[in-house]
Amino acid sequence: MSALVVVGAQWGDEGKGKVVDLYAPYADLVVRYAGGANAGHTLVVDGEKLILHLIPSGILHERAKCVVGQGTVIDPAVFLKEIEALNERGVTTQSRLLVSPRAHVVLPHHKLIDTLREKKSNAAIGTTKRGIGPCYEDKVARRGIRMGDLLDAERLRSKVEANLECWRPVAEDLGSGLPSANEIVGEYAELGETLAAYIGDATALVSASIRADENILLEGAQGTMLDIDNGTYPFVTSSNAVAGGACAGAGIGPTQIRRAIGIAKAYATRVGGGPFPTELHNEPGQQLRDAGAEYGSTTGRPRRCGWLDLVALRHAVAVNGLDELAITKLDVLSAVPQLEICVAYELDGVRLRYPPYERIDAAQPVYETLEGWSEDISSCRARNELPPAAQRYLARIEREVDCQVGVISVGPDREDTAELRNPFDA
Numbered sequence: 001m002s003a004l005v006v007v008g009a010q011w012g013d014e015g016k017g018k019v020v021d022l023y024a025p026y027a028d029l030v031v032r033y034a035g036g037a038n039a040g041h042t043l044v045v046d047g048e049k050l051i052l053h054l055i056p057s058g059i060l061h062e063r064a065k066c067v068v069g070q071g072t073v074i075d076p077a078v079f080l081k082e083i084e085a086l087n088e089r090g091v092t093t094q095s096r097l098l099v100s101p102r103a104h105v106v107l108p109h110h111k112l113i114d115t116l117r118e119k120k121s122n123a124a125i126g127t128t129k130r131g132i133g134p135c136y137e138d139k140v141a142r143r144g145i146r147m148g149d150l151l152d153a154e155r156l157r158s159k160v161e162a163n164l165e166c167w168r169p170v171a172e173d174l175g176s177g178l179p180s181a182n183e184i185v186g187e188y189a190e191l192g193e194t195l196a197a198y199i200g201d202a203t204a205l206v207s208a209s210i211r212a213d214e215n216i217l218l219e220g221a222q223g224t225m226l227d228i229d230n231g232t233y234p235f236v237t238s239s240n241a242v243a244g245g246a247c248a249g250a251g252i253g254p255t256q257i258r259r260a261i262g263i264a265k266a267y268a269t270r271v272g273g274g275p276f277p278t279e280l281h282n283e284p285g286q287q288l289r290d291a292g293a294e295y296g297s298t299t300g301r302p303r304r305c306g307w308l309d310l311v312a313l314r315h316a317v318a319v320n321g322l323d324e325l326a327i328t329k330l331d332v333l334s335a336v337p338q339l340e341i342c343v344a345y346e347l348d349g350v351r352l353r354y355p356p357y358e359r360i361d362a363a364q365p366v367y368e369t370l371e372g373w374s375e376d377i378s379s380c381r382a383r384n385e386l387p388p389a390a391q392r393y394l395a396r397i398e399r400e401v402d403c404q405v406g407v408i409s410v411g412p413d414r415e416d417t418a419e420l421r422n423p424f425d426a
């Protein structure tokens with residue numbers, strides 16, 4: 001048995017979609033274990049862009065079966081749209097894609113409340129407004145609606161009616177009404193009917209795959225610094241994005257996961273509010289945004305850009321137990337003549353190697369300057385083909401965070417990748 005987990009090691013948008021897409025040809029099963037349509041995994045196939053929010057990127061590889069596990073929250077209309085878009089491109093989904101009946105359903109009022117709260121709050125989190133927070137709130141309060149409920153209209157009705165009553169005072173407080181139970185049940189029971197063939201015993205499929213000694217790829221969403229328990233709370237998402245989240249969210253035991261691979265961009269970005277010590281508000285920040293096309297794949301928002309934060313990355317190596325890093329968008333740094341990396345924070349005169357649990361926004365980054373490079377590196381396929389300054393940059397990361405770099409992404413296409421090998425062989 002060989003299960004490995006791929007997680008975001010920063011604030012999301014690290015390029016997990018591309019890395020999972022590269023690893024998927026070696027996998028028998030790809031399982032998404034957390035988050036919902038807040039994620040946007042951009043894939044470039046034959047020069048054409050495809051963004052998946054819910055379905056694992058592994059779906060593009062015929063060999064792999066794909067599971068959307070119980071740790072996720074599903075917007076069924078988005079799920080259906082993705083199935084249709086894939087089918088239009090000739091990608092088969094029938095018999096290859098299964099969503100857990102235990103996964104929770106994002107309802108219209110989750111999205112409404114998420115949006116209204118963001119509008120009203122003067123300390124907005126900057127959510128994706130996809131209803132993620134309210135849906136996970138229902139799950140934890142034990143009043144959520146699950147994908148399996150879509151298959152039984154009567155059960156769905158009684159749960160939706162009870163659920164709406166819980167949200168009514170919240171909506172009123174925000175100056176809004178709620179959709180009626182009839183509207184919701186009508187739309188969602190129909191979606192359930194359409195999606196029935198895709199809702200099935202995902203737990204049994206994962207267990208069978210483990211017993212059959214298959215290669216399982218556990219696909220994370222968002223990133224470590226957005227994890228509800230390990231991130232920059234409260235400016236986080238509402239699920240466990242870290243490697244440990246894969247156990248509960250996919251239904252796999254910790255002893256069955258053999259490796260954890262962290263994806264990190266060669267610099268740092270963040271969307272939405274919250275602390276970001278290495279953020280650049282000046283010309284180099286805009287240079288990174290332009291060169292890296294740093295605009296959200298789900299919301300289109302410009303991403304905040306900054307220097308690589310090794311304090312955050314060290315934390316990610318620790319809390320995920322990372323065995324290896326995949327560094328993405330190294331090519332973007334070719335546009336920057338002189339590079340800074342943040343090796344520590346300073347807070348109240350104390351030097352910190354790991355992020356504090358509070359007041360990260362008051363932390364001052366401690367930078368070291370490294371020489372940049374200007375060569376086009378997109379055709380490099382091995383580490384030793386990179387310019388010496390780029391090799392030194394990677395070596396410095398490894399030394400600071402005590403984790404080896406494996407795959408290096410040097411451009412958006414699948415082919416623009418150095419040091420690619422079968423991750424299950426390691």
Ligand code: IMP
Pocket residue numbers: 011012013038039040125126127128129130131132133221222226235236237238271272273
């Ligand atoms: P939510 O997950 O929509 O509730 O948003 C909470 C925070 O996580 C916000 O700062 C979002 O911008 C951020 N976030 C959620 N999903 C992603 C993602 O896939 N990439 C980057 N940031 C994300």
